Amino acid sequence: MKKIAIVCCVLLSHLIVAQVPVYKNKTAAVEKRISDLLNKMTIEEKILQLNQYTFGVNSNPNNIGPEVKGLPAGIGSLIYFSADPVLRNTIQKKAMEETHLGIPILFGFDVIHGFRTVYPISIAQACSWNPELVKLNCSEAARESVLSGVDWTFSPMIDVSRDPRWGRVSEGYGEDPYVNAVFGVASVQGYQGKNLSDPFSIAACLKHYVGYGMSEGGRDYRFSDVSAQSLWETYLPPYKACIDAGAATVMSGFNDISGVPATSNYYTLTEILKKQWKFDGFVVSDWNAVEQLIYQGVAKDKKEAGQKAFMAGVEMDMKDNIYLENFTALIAEKKIPISAIDDAVSRVLRVKFNLGLFDNPYTEIVDEPSRYLQPKSKQLATNLAEESMVLLKNKSNTLPLSSKINKIALIGPMAKDKENILGSWSFNGKSEDAETLFEGIQKEIKNAAINYALGCDFDGVDESGFVEAVAKANESDVIVLCLGEKKTWSGENASRSTIALPEIQEKLVSALKKTGKPIVLVLSNGRPLELVRVEPLVDAIVEIWQPGVAGGTPLAGILSGRINPSAKLAITFPLTTGQIPTYYSMRQSARPFDKQGDYQDISTEPLYWFGHGLSYTNYKYSPVKLSATKINKNQKITVNVDITNTGKVDGKETVFWYISDPVASISRPVKELKFFEKKEIKAGQKVTFKFEIDPKSDLNYFDSTGNKILEPGNFYIYVGNEKVEFELTD
Numbered sequence: 001m002k003k004i005a006i007v008c009c010v011l012l013s014h015l016i017v018a019q020v021p022v023y024k025n026k027t028a029a030v031e032k033r034i035s036d037l038l039n040k041m042t043i044e045e046k047i048l049q050l051n052q053y054t055f056g057v058n059s060n061p062n063n064i065g066p067e068v069k070g071l072p073a074g075i076g077s078l079i080y081f082s083a084d085p086v087l088r089n090t091i092q093k094k095a096m097e098e099t100h101l102g103i104p105i106l107f108g109f110d111v112i113h114g115f116r117t118v119y120p121i122s123i124a125q126a127c128s129w130n131p132e133l134v135k136l137n138c139s140e141a142a143r144e145s146v147l148s149g150v151d152w153t154f155s156p157m158i159d160v161s162r163d164p165r166w167g168r169v170s171e172g173y174g175e176d177p178y179v180n181a182v183f184g185v186a187s188v189q190g191y192q193g194k195n196l197s198d199p200f201s202i203a204a205c206l207k208h209y210v211g212y213g214m215s216e217g218g219r220d221y222r223f224s225d226v227s228a229q230s231l232w233e234t235y236l237p238p239y240k241a242c243i244d245a246g247a248a249t250v251m252s253g254f255n256d257i258s259g260v261p262a263t264s265n266y267y268t269l270t271e272i273l274k275k276q277w278k279f280d281g282f283v284v285s286d287w288n289a290v291e292q293l294i295y296q297g298v299a300k301d302k303k304e305a306g307q308k309a310f311m312a313g314v315e316m317d318m319k320d321n322i323y324l325e326n327f328t329a330l331i332a333e334k335k336i337p338i339s340a341i342d343d344a345v346s347r348v349l350r351v352k353f354n355l356g357l358f359d360n361p362y363t364e365i366v367d368e369p370s371r372y373l374q375p376k377s378k379q380l381a382t383n384l385a386e387e388s389m390v391l392l393k394n395k396s397n398t399l400p401l402s403s404k405i406n407k408i409a410l411i412g413p414m415a416k417d418k419e420n421i422l423g424s425w426s427f428n429g430k431s432e433d434a435e436t437l438f439e440g441i442q443k444e445i446k447n448a449a450i451n452y453a454l455g456c457d458f459d460g461v462d463e464s465g466f467v468e469a470v471a472k473a474n475e476s477d478v479i480v481l482c483l484g485e486k487k488t489w490s491g492e493n494a495s496r497s498t499i500a501l502p503e504i505q506e507k508l509v510s511a512l513k514k515t516g517k518p519i520v521l522v523l524s525n526g527r528p529l530e531l532v533r534v535e536p537l538v539d540a541i542v543e544i545w546q547p548g549v550a551g552g553t554p555l556a557g558i559l560s561g562r563i564n565p566s567a568k569l570a571i572t573f574p575l576t577t578g579q580i581p582t583y584y585s586m587r588q589s590a591r592p593f594d595k596q597g598d599y600q601d602i603s604t605e606p607l608y609w610f611g612h613g614l615s616y617t618n619y620k621y622s623p624v625k626l627s628a629t630k631i632n633k634n635q636k637i638t639v640n641v642d643i644t645n646t647g648k649v650d651g652k653e654t655v656f657w658y659i660s661d662p663v664a665s666i667s668r669p670v671k672e673l674k675f676f677e678k679k680e681i682k683a684g685q686k687v688t689f690k691f692e693i694d695p696k697s698d699l700n701y702f703d704s705t706g707n708k709i710l711e712p713g714n715f716y717i718y719v720g721n722e723k724v725e726f727e728l729t730d
Helices: 002-019 030-040 043-049 087-098 122-128 132-145 165-173 177-192 228-235 237-244 264-276 302-312 321-330 338-355 373-388 437-444 465-473 503-513 552-560 696-697
Strands: 051-056 077-081 106-110 205-209 249-252 282-284 392-393 407-411 448-451 478-484 519-524 540-543 620-622 637-645 651-660 672-681 688-694 711-718 722-728
Touching: 030 338, 043 051, 043 321, 043 338, 051 478, 087 722, 106 338, 122 132, 122 165, 122 373, 132 177, 132 373, 177 228, 177 672, 205 237, 205 264, 228 237, 237 478, 264 302, 282 338, 302 321, 302 338, 321 338, 373 552, 407 437, 407 465, 437 448, 437 552, 448 465, 465 503, 478 503, 503 552, 540 552, 637 651, 637 672, 637 711, 651 688, 688 696
Parallel strands: 051 077, 077 106, 205 249, 249 282, 407 448, 407 478, 478 519, 519 540
Antiparallel strands: 392 540, 620 637, 637 688, 651 672, 651 711, 711 722
């Protein structure tokens, strides 16, 4: 009887297992689960998976739209404008229990630089030259996102941006492809963790693919005249690096790439991304970007727009409902093959399976105090802010402030601001969480009285506050003047014809200059600023960007000298708006002698180059040492430089390694960044920095078709102020 019972139990267990579909079997391979589920889906269910709706209060002023009513249970994804895990689980339950297959919804949101714990904006992060710290901050942002019901972030933005009139320069990592690649990879690794199925991992989304940062004239949503050469050597490399790092999704751009919009560009979306790079995730359009193909002049109506976007390689339609409304007809008309639908749905399902949504579709309910602003999160945000603030000017060692100072005049609209300091794209950030610059300075500098005055607003013409500001300055030893941009002046749809501060702020600087007191200018902004009229009037400049919730204490630490600034610019500050574009890796002029071709009315030199940033100590670079001065393509060169901290305080120095190829079949930039490294150097200490040059990765370059060219010849390596020659032979 025992044997019979055992046999029955075994048979029953096998029967139960057999009744569980493969796609619900946690132990089955992902590709088998996808195939099984796909075979069970109707055409209608497949089409639903390719659509993304919104749900909740839409707080983005550029994406106004009512809350979705009558949400389809089988919808593929939602942009989740809420932070309520209970609501999220209610929606998810509808998908899991009110459809016959129980396919979970993918919840996405714009977690750009933190969720509730808002850390510095992306351009500031790049100025830290500390990708590991950025990775840790993104990991904490992922944790807060998961606990708020978000599985997917529309970040990082890795658009190489060389026009600071474009508002979205704040969201990326500056003007250099390599820098965007390094910080993009760090962000992907931070968001996605070691495995997408980890409890606090979220899917990353690379945006905006591709060339969006070249939007003509810095005007958003515009044409991008991207040559084939620029596409391969400048705009694609960050995406390739992040795809290789395992980025789960990609977002197509709003821009028109030389006549073929990014959202209907088969060459970039399919030929390059999927066929050449073997990307197996999915592409989502940007907000309403499918419909915008009509306005861009390549589709006559929504139906054609949907067909063109999908067949080019956009698997998911964000918000405009075009796929849902038109795909049944397009399939019936054989304008979209079922095989393409199946491939697209497989890509969406793959991300959901990899995230573990089929096995764990619901969010753990944790109270807000346990979710947000944890000590670790706040400390990481503080550390990143400390390393992101750039000391641009320090005439006569105005900073750090002397301990003998008795009174500080703290003036300007940014001094007590708690809203704009968070920066653009800080939707879930709350102003009450932010520490003001005033609070940080008051807490840090206890030996001096703080004389505060507003002075003026961010813009407008009201100069009535000048009188109080000047009076406060006259009775103080030094002026700390806090100016900058409102957060809405940067980000999407925030293009500006001039990058200068508003006239009222410049006038305030002039009025305070007349007091004769030293002025420390503190700038909070989302783009490089035109400072040609302001810079001569001030003694020191600290660029703090938009630091998020933890800006006050890091700035105060720099002012007091407790923190030795280590940040360096990841984007050039033009002297004037009229200099744009100006960036370090321009190509050589046809007439580089006697300043021919330069501006005749102003200097051609920008105010501050890429890589500029001052310290409270001095670093001495030794002569550069090469392991060889002649190699072939199969050999490598090790380059060493010893750096000594010759000052009296500890510091962190970033070494930039540039390569120059002066003669090539296709002209090369005057120099290109190939590697950077940041290390702490104690006062009096000598540290060796090393860089290994591999010809196959560091000396080759792309042609206009994406092929790599490696040519023999003489090359230069630039380190600090030194230029060293070496030769590559056949």
